[in-house]
Amino acid sequence: MLRTHTCGELRLSDVNKKVVLAGWVDRIRDLGGVKFVMLRDRYGQTQIVLSRNFDLDLKRESVVRVEGVVRERPKDTVNRELATGEIEVFAERVEVLSAPEKDLPFYPGEPNLPSEDVRLKYRYIDLRRKEMMDRIITRHRVAQAVRQYLSALGFIEVETPFLTKSTPEGARDFLVPSRLKPGTFYALPQSPQLFKQLLMVGGLDRYFQIVRCFRDEDLRADRQPEFTQIDIEMSFVTREDVLETVEGMVRYVFKQVLDVDLPEKFDRLSYQYCMDTYGSDKPDRRIGMEFVNLTEYFRNSDYNVVKNIVENGGVVKGFVVNNFASKMSRKVAEEFETIVKKNGLGGILWFALDNEMKGSALKHLKNIYDEVSKAIRIQHGDVCLMVAGKPAEVNAALGELRKAIGDTHFAHMKAGFDVFWVLDFPMFEYSEEEGRYVAQHHPFTMPNLEDLERYKDGDLSKIRAQSYDLVINGYEVGSGSIRIHNRDLQREVFRLMRLSEEEIKIKFGFLLEAFQYGAPPHGGIALGLDRLVAIICNVSSIREVIAFPKTATGVCPLTGAPDVVSEQQLRELKIRITGGNGT
RNA sequence: GGGGACGUGGUGCAGCCUGGUUUAGCAUGCCGGUCUGUCACACCGGUGGUCGCGGGUUCAAAUCCCGUCGUCCCCGCCA
Numbered sequence: 120m121l122r123t124h125t126c127g128e129l130r131l132s133d134v135n136k137k138v139v140l141a142g143w144v145d146r147i148r149d150l151g152g153v154k155f156v157m158l159r160d161r162y163g164q165t166q167i168v169l170s171r172n173f174d175l176d177l178k179r180e181s182v183v184r185v186e187g188v189v190r191e192r193p194k195d196t197v198n199r200e201l202a203t204g205e206i207e208v209f210a211e212r213v214e215v216l217s218a219p220e221k222d223l224p225f226y227p228g229e230p231n232l233p234s235e236d237v238r239l240k241y242r243y244i245d246l247r248r249k250e251m252m253d254r255i256i257t258r259h260r261v262a263q264a265v266r267q268y269l270s271a272l273g274f275i276e277v278e279t280p281f282l283t284k285s286t287p288e289g290a291r292d293f294l295v296p297s298r299l300k301p302g303t304f305y306a307l308p309q310s311p312q313l314f315k316q317l318l319m320v321g322g323l324d325r326y327f328q329i330v331r332c333f334r335d336e337d338l339r340a341d342r343q344p345e346f347t348q349i350d351i352e353m354s355f356v357t358r359e360d361v362l363e364t365v366e367g368m369v370r371y372v373f374k375q376v377l378d379v380d381l382p383e384k385f386d387r388l389s390y391q392y393c394m395d396t397y398g399s400d401k402p403d404r405r406i407g408m409e410f411v412n413l414t415e416y417f418r419n420s421d422y423n424v425v426k427n428i429v430e431n432g433g434v435v436k437g438f439v440v441n442n443f444a445s446k447m448s449r450k451v452a453e454e455f456e457t458i459v460k461k462n463g464l465g466g467i468l469w470f471a472l473d474n475e476m477k478g479s480a481l482k483h484l485k486n487i488y489d490e491v492s493k494a495i496r497i498q499h500g501d502v503c504l505m506v507a508g509k510p511a512e513v514n515a516a517l518g519e520l521r522k523a524i525g526d527t528h529f530a531h532m533k534a535g536f537d538v539f540w541v542l543d544f545p546m547f548e549y550s551e552e553e554g555r556y557v558a559q560h561h562p563f564t565m566p567n568l569e570d571l572e573r574y575k576d577g578d579l580s581k582i583r584a585q586s587y588d589l590v591i592n593g594y595e596v597g598s599g600s601i602r603i604h605n606r607d608l609q610r611e612v613f614r615l616m617r618l619s620e621e622e623i624k625i626k627f628g629f630l631l632e633a634f635q636y637g638a639p640p641h642g643g644i645a646l647g648l649d650r651l652v653a654i655i656c657n658v659s660s661i662r663e664v665i666a667f668p669k670t671a672t673g674v675c676p677l678t679g680a681p682d683v684v685s686e687q688q689l690r691e692l693k694i695r696i697t698g699g700n701g702t
Numbered sequence: 703g704g705g706g707a708c709g710u711g712g713u714g715c716a717g718c719c720u721g722g723u724u725u726a727g728c729a730u731g732c733c734g735g736u737c738u739g740u741c742a743c744a745c746c747g748g749u750g751g752u753c754g755c756g757g758g759u760u761c762a763a764a765u766c767c768c769g770u771c772g773u774c775c776c777c778g779c780c781a
Contacts, residue, residue, distance in 0.1 A: 146742080149737090149740095150739070150740060150743070151738070153739070166741075196740075200741085222712060224713070226713090229713085231731095234773075237712095288781050289781035336779055339776085339780085557781070558781050670773070671773075671775085
């Protein structure tokens with residue numbers, strides 16, 4: 120080794136030791152007769168003292184090797200902020216291993232951050248920042264905890280192919296042209312879904328993999344074209360078995376990484392309950408504001424707008440915003456109105472209990488508001504926001520309203536961790552685009568068999584799936600299901616999705632064939648590692664926990680990918696470009 | 703595919719609404735100098751910008767208009 124110690128480990132007990140450190144020059148405090156150099160590596164920082172007889176042109180971010188003696192700092196110069204703050208290394212020899220040839224676009228030691236595209240273009244500099252470095256290390260610790268926990272339970276990590284077959288249904292695939300079979304393409308996996316099921320057919324019994332997945336869809340703060348899943352599959356299990364396994368694992372991760380104790384058992388909410396209560400299938404419950412159905416109070420209203428909606432099967436629902444009366448200005452009401460109208464509703468109703476009641480359409484609704492106030496025990500200073508319309512639209516509109524209010528006014532309530540399961544998602548949802556029902560989770564999900572019998576010839580949207588989502592702080596962190604392991608049932612589900620025999624055979628023939636040869640009941644889940652780590656690190660974008668992420672247009676500012684390729688490469692693949700201009 | 707915000711020395715921002723006393727300002731970095739106990743060292747001096755790009759309006763554009771590119775956020779999309 121070019122060093123005897125790291126920059127984070129020297130303490131008072133090391134005083135008088137002769138040591139060699141290596142690292143980056145974080146900053147230099149030149150006092151004329153003496154220079155203090157902060158030497159930085161992954162492990163921390165150590166102050167190096169250069170006496171006046173060093174004639175050395177040292178630049179920030181140079182990589183240097185320092186030989187010297189550990190000294191106790193004078194009592195009044197101890198730095199309590201620094202783990203190594205009680206000592207310093209008095210340099211005897213300094214060797215510059217690599218000096219920057221020009222000024223850096225930014226310095227890791229500066230408190231002010233440049234914009235994100237600058238950080239991404241020079242990610243190797245960004246990674247030198249403690250904050251960034253710590254997040255990457257946290258990610259590693261999460262992955263390690265997962266591996267430890269699952270391995271101890273007998274799970275086997277198995278690698279599945281990246282060059283695989285395009286799976287229809289679901290996201291757009293990234294394609295990879297085959298040179299040996301020109302005109303054909305591999306697809307990068309959206310997830311190892313079918314392979315892990317085949318591993319169950321293969322008797323692996325308990326599988327996991329921390330695996331990259333690829334989806335060619337538009338990006339978001341929590342979505343990258345390549346992302347990492349903690350992929351899990353188990354044989355001979357019920358839904359409850361999977362949930363308990365994941366609860367144990369997530370608890371273990373939080374304990375190991377953050378020393379946080381999550382509940383022994385996570386809450387289990389039905390999909391319908393979530394939609395009715397929060398207007399979202401992944402609500403952040405920390406901000407409260409649960410919906411209340413107030414339809415009955417408005418049934419006999421003389422306010423025709425609402426009365427008509429209720430008479431035509433509509434509902435009136437609302438929620439209470441605590442201590443919001445003083446903020447409930449006309450402008451704020453208009454903002455809320457805009458959100459609600461985007462969701463196809465006429466507008467909002469609201470009232471607040473200030474010194475006296477204020478609100479919308481008070482002339483018509485004062486009496487009703489009085490009743491509602493009592494029923495929901497509204498306090499002085501609270502605001503009650505309500506909308507009227509078709510149930511699904513009301514949920515959606517209130518859900519968006521609730522989220523917006525939470526983000527802009529109650530962000531301070533988003534502390535700690537709110538972890539729970541959402542169960543019983545609908546098996547199918549109608550796709551306007553395709554004019555048929557498609558699987559809400561994926562087509563290998565085991566439907567609720569009673570529901571299937573009852574609705575397979577009727578309203579498919581009423582069939583529930585044996586699926587589950589893990590929600591943390593308003594993010595969908597995991598999603599899974601008990602799978603179909605029976606060929607006939609799988610065909611039935613494909614049939615309900617109006618896939619032709621031909622399509623089924625081409626797309627999923629190998630899975631159905633596998634099921635012919637003895638398939639165990641099985642189920643599993645995939646957790647988004649990026650999202651999980653982002654939540655643990657308390658950052659709002661998964662880019663902050665990925666070493667080399669892409670921008671919103673899928674570009675890597677560091678490498679310049681994606682880019683054009685040579686004519687030669689295209690010729691080998693027998694590919695001709697017919698559009699685009701490479702920019 | 704749609705909506706919104708942003709783009710000004712290396713970096714972060716102000717100026718733009720209301721065009722001209724602006725020779726584009728501040729902070730930070732960088733360079734030089736002084737300084738032996740600093741820790742975001744301090745102080746003094748200096749360096750650095752075709753105001754993303756293209757077009758238009760105007761006597762005059764960083765500022766107004768149109769287009770375009772880039773970044774971020776959101777809707778659609780993401781089984």
